[in-house]
Amino acid sequence: MSPIRRRLALLSSHLVVALVALVVIGGATRVMEAGLACPDWPLCYGSFLPGRQMNLQVFLEWFHRLDAFLVGIALLVMAIASLVWRRLLPRWLPWLCAGLVMLVAFQGALGALTVLQLLPSGVVTAHLALAMTLVALLSGLTQRLMQPSPQSEAPIWWRCLAGLALLGVFCQSLLGARMATSWAAQRCLAGGEACRWLLWHRSTATPVALVVLGFVITALLVSGWSRRQWPFLLGVVLLLSTQIALGVLTLRLGLAQPLVTVAHQLVAVLLVALLSALIARTPQALPSRSPAVLEDTSLEPCHG
Numbered sequence: 001m002s003p004i005r006r007r008l009a010l011l012s013s014h015l016v017v018a019l020v021a022l023v024v025i026g027g028a029t030r031v032m033e034a035g036l037a038c039p040d041w042p043l044c045y046g047s048f049l050p051g052r053q054m055n056l057q058v059f060l061e062w063f064h065r066l067d068a069f070l071v072g073i074a075l076l077v078m079a080i081a082s083l084v085w086r087r088l089l090p091r092w093l094p095w096l097c098a099g100l101v102m103l104v105a106f107q108g109a110l111g112a113l114t115v116l117q118l119l120p121s122g123v124v125t126a127h128l129a130l131a132m133t134l135v136a137l138l139s140g141l142t143q144r145l146m147q148p149s150p151q152s153e154a155p156i157w158w159r160c161l162a163g164l165a166l167l168g169v170f171c172q173s174l175l176g177a178r179m180a181t182s183w184a185a186q187r188c189l190a191g192g193e194a195c196r197w198l199l200w201h202r203s204t205a206t207p208v209a210l211v212v213l214g215f216v217i218t219a220l221l222v223s224g225w226s227r228r229q230w231p232f233l234l235g236v237v238l239l240l241s242t243q244i245a246l247g248v249l250t251l252r253l254g255l256a257q258p259l260v261t262v263a264h265q266l267v268a269v270l271l272v273a274l275l276s277a278l279i280a281r282t283p284q285a286l287p288s289r290s291p292a293v294l295e296d297t298s299l300e301p302c303h304g
Contacts (some may be wrong), residue, residue, distance in 0.1 A: 001246070003146055005088065009146045011078055012141050015134065016138050019109050022068055022131060023066060028060055030057065031134075032057055032258060034056075035115070036115065041116060075097065081210075114127055121178065133271060135273050136272050153282055164215070165212040165214075169208060169268065185197070212271075232274065233278075233282075235274055
């Protein structure tokens with residue numbers, strides 16, 4: 001592996017962490033009703049760092065924007081580096097990095113619309129959808145960069161089942177985001193209004209969980225490379241179990257505990273990142289063991 005590829009893999013892994021933090025801080029901003037804490041955009045109260053207006057809500061919104069800005073700069077640096085050293089890197093990498101830069105620019109535009117149009121539910125949900133798309137793409141990219149050039153691709157059933165599980169978790173997360181941004185759960189629990197979003201989110205949770213578990217069980221039953229991925233598959237099961245428990249606890253508490261709601265969103269984005277990494281994993285060729293060749297002279301002492 002070339003040094004530049006190793007450095008880009010390290011940068012990509014840090015970007016995955018930054019994007020996960022970005023999604024979680026965005027969720028905390030929504031839960032704390034701090035989405036309009038900074039009434040202008042891209043500055044906050046007309047300055048880069050608000051002083052006397054600073055409180056918890058303003059800090060959440062300001063730090064959310066700062067994290068997004070740093071992610072955009074890092075992706076731009078990554079795109080430039082992949083173009084300069086393109087001869088030492090996979091051919092698809094500069095194109096993918098350029099696409100990621102365009103996506104994060106579009107993400108910034110959606111972030112501006114959420115403020116300027118006073119947090120419309122559709123725009124906020126699209127904002128989260130694009131953020132989770134960036135998490136999935138960068139998680140898969142990190143996995144590919146960390147591995148040497150693959151000698152073979154993962155089995156087709158592995159990619160299909162993992163992709164189906166990822167799609168289910170992604171759609172379930174967006175359904176929950178739509179429910180949250182329209183405050184449907186609170187309205188349903190308080191007065192029985194707009195309960196369809198809550199019912200849809202609850203009714204689709206079981207099929208999505210079964211799809212994810214089906215992928216894990218199939219991978220463990222099939223021998224060979226897929227079974228050797230058991231630590232990652234165990235991580236999927238643990239995250240899925242935690243997510244179900246947090247979802248039940250969130251409803252039992254009547255969405256009154258912000259930390260539980262934010263943790264629910266954190267586990268969802270971690271599940272997206274892990275499933276994306278599993279899709280990108282490829283079997284690696286085992287080092288060949290050449291038979292030892294002994295010279296005749298080396299055998300002479302053995303006769304004694």
